[in-house]
Amino acid sequence: MASGRRASVTVLLCSLCCATFAVILRTIDNDVWVNEFDSIELTCFIESISTNSPRIEWKKIKNGVPSYVYFQNKISGDLENRALLIEPANLLIPNVSRSDSAMYRCEVAAFDDLKPFDEILIRLAVRVKPVVPQCSVPSSVTAGHFTELRCKESQGYPLPHYQWFRDNEELPEDPKTSIRFYNSSYVMNAKTGSLKFRAVRKEDAGEYHCQARNDAGYENCAPQLMEVYDSDIGMLVLKIAAGVMSFILLTAGLRLARKHICCSRRDRRENDYRVPQCDSGKDCVSADEGHFQHKPSFVV
Ligand SMILES: *[C@@H]1O[C@H](CO)[C@@H](O)[C@H](O)[C@H]1NC(C)=O
Numbered sequence: 527m528a529s530g531r532r533a534s535v536t537v538l539l540c541s542l543c544c545a546t547f548a549v550i551l552r553t554i555d556n557d558v559w560v561n562e563f564d565s566i567e568l569t570c571f572i573e574s575i576s577t578n579s580p581r582i583e584w585k586k587i588k589n590g591v592p593s594y595v596y597f598q599n600k601i602s603g604d605l606e607n608r609a610l611l612i613e614p615a616n617l618l619i620p621n622v623s624r625s626d627s628a629m630y631r632c633e634v635a636a637f638d639d640l641k642p643f644d645e646i647l648i649r650l651a652v653r654v655k656p657v658v659p660q661c662s663v664p665s666s667v668t669a670g671h672f673t674e675l676r677c678k679e680s681q682g683y684p685l686p687h688y689q690w691f692r693d694n695e696e697l698p699e700d701p702k703t704s705i706r707f708y709n710s711s712y713v714m715n716a717k718t719g720s721l722k723f724r725a726v727r728k729e730d731a732g733e734y735h736c737q738a739r740n741d742a743g744y745e746n747c748a749p750q751l752m753e754v755y756d757s758d759i760g761m762l763v764l765k766i767a768a769g770v771m772s773f774i775l776l777t778a779g780l781r782l783a784r785k786h787i788c789c790s791r792r793d794r795r796e797n798d799y800r801v802p803q804c805d806s807g808k809d810c811v812s813a814d815e816g817h818f819q820h821k822p823s824f825v826v
């Protein structure tokens with residue numbers, strides 16, 4: 527709009543005072559995003575000028591400090607051998623590096639013109655693909671306990687978002703939105719990469735991996751196994767107690783069985799149809815073998 531008005535004013539002035547011109551520049555985009563290692567052309571079109579050999583300069587302004595990029599018809603500074611001037615004044619960077627993120631100023635001068643100078647400012651932001659994130663997944667945790675998984679990446683620009691996967695299945699940011707993860711107690715933070723289980727469950731066990739992603743691309747860390755044990759101390763004590771009890775009962779059972787065998791052998795010798803009985807009576811408890819055989823299995 528403004529340049530259009532300026533242009534029409536220039537046309538008016540020109541028609542008034544004949545062969546007098548003004549320098550007017552235009553760009554396609556003054557807020558440019560590009561992926562690292564891609565090619566970019568910063569445009570600086572000359573809309574109006576009198577001479578066909580104007581003075582053209584490009585400056586790079588980083589942290590407020592300007593330096594020459596194109597000066598005295600040469601590419602200089604840190605873009606030397608990495609950039610080209612495309613006629614009349616565009617700056618082409620065939621393989622952008624992350625250090626090229628800066629403000630760039632195209633300045634064109636034609637001293638005989640009525641308005642002898644114009645400049646445009648372009649912001650160049652280089653997107654950097656994330657590197658493989660560092661993931662920390664506890665290898666074994668106890669059911670019911672708080673557990674945190676972490677994922678971090680340091681190179682990506684803009685800052686990457688993090689996504690967690692269990693057995694290659696993406697975890698929804700909110701478990702309540704999925705039937706599959708509905709009962710899981712995790713809270714995921716896509717900005718920090720943390721995955722916190724308030725109380726981890728047996729069902730949360732699996733191979734976890736994380737992905738760091740931004741507009742330039744993504745990277746995954748290798749899956750790591752997280753096992754979940756329900757070995758609560760109380761449960762552990764109960765299990766040991768049950769084990770000891772069944773051992774005692776089994777031993778007692780075996781002793782009784784041996785006695786019973788000896789008794790029935792003696793009984794059979796004495797009288798085949800009589801109910802088994804021992805001499806002492808109380809040593810030979812019963813002929814019902816199942817009575818003491820099922821006892822240990824019942825406890826175990
Ligand atoms: C771009 O530059 C990087 C180093 O900054 C280099 O590794 C890569 O091969 C270059 N790519 C091309 C297509 O020249």
Ligand SMILES: *[C@@H]1O[C@H](CO)[C@@H](O)[C@H](O)[C@H]1NC(C)=O
Binds near residue numbers: 705706707708709
């Ligand atoms: C979640 O828990 C409820 C109640 O315990 C149960 O009925 C349901 O099947 C569970 N869902 C999943 C996906 O495990």
